Amino acid sequence: MNATAVVNELVTLTRDVPASIVPVGTKVTLLAGEQARLTQSLGGSYTVVVNGNMFRIEGRDADALGLAPTAAPATTLRGVPRSREDIEKLVWDTLKTCYDPEIPVNIVDLGLVYDCRVEPAGAGGLFRVDVKMTLTAPGCGMGPVLQQDVQNRIISLEEVDEVNVELVWDPPWNQGMMTEAARLQLGLY
Numbered sequence: 001m002n003a004t005a006v007v008n009e010l011v012t013l014t015r016d017v018p019a020s021i022v023p024v025g026t027k028v029t030l031l032a033g034e035q036a037r038l039t040q041s042l043g044g045s046y047t048v049v050v051n052g053n054m055f056r057i058e059g060r061d062a063d064a065l066g067l068a069p070t071a072a073p074a075t076t077l078r079g080v081p082r083s084r085e086d087i088e089k090l091v092w093d094t095l096k097t098c099y100d101p102e103i104p105v106n107i108v109d110l111g112l113v114y115d116c117r118v119e120p121a122g123a124g125g126l127f128r129v130d131v132k133m134t135l136t137a138p139g140c141g142m143g144p145v146l147q148q149d150v151q152n153r154i155i156s157l158e159e160v161d162e163v164n165v166e167l168v169w170d171p172p173w174n175q176g177m178m179t180e181a182a183r184l185q186l187g188l189y
Contacts, residue, residue, distance in 0.1 A: 011037075019057050021054070030064075033049070045059050090159070116131050147165050150165045
């Protein structure tokens with residue numbers, strides 16, 4: 001199999017691999033030799049179904065699926081002046097690389113990001129980023145996984161020194177918060 005994943009492809013796990021149960025977020029180890037159906041490959045992570053249960057596998061562990069390991073998509077402005085506005089655009093572009101493991105739409109287009117503030121963090125051209133986001137359902141156990149994914153991707157930006165990602169529940173998320181493109185993609189029109 002090549003580095004590009006084919007959705008709905010059946011694969012055999014080549015090694016034991018850490019995974020998170022979707023939607024509860026519990027960490028487990030899937031065992032080498034198990035059959036997994038790849039259902040989603042977006043934003044540098046994979047969603048698979050094993051024995052009727054859904055799991056998220058990080059891109060760095062793609063070799064267990066017979067794929068080349070991947071890092072989260074990188075976005076950079078190297079060589080360009082880095083104003084607060086530049087960094088804010090970069091952060092929003094980075095947020096669009098984060099996906100709900102059950103829904104093949106990024107968290108921005110799903111309407112899960114309620115607020116994103118970028119402020120200077122002292123000298124040296126570094127910035128602090130504060131994100132307020134929600135989930136499609138308050139009881140979703142993947143909340144901490146998505147929250148950490150957002151934090152990891154933003155902090156990996158060269159210009160960002162500090163990140164705070166807060167899960168909020170007000171207002172409650174609803175399908176009307178999705179972009180038109182997301183609703184079209186999901187067949188909600």
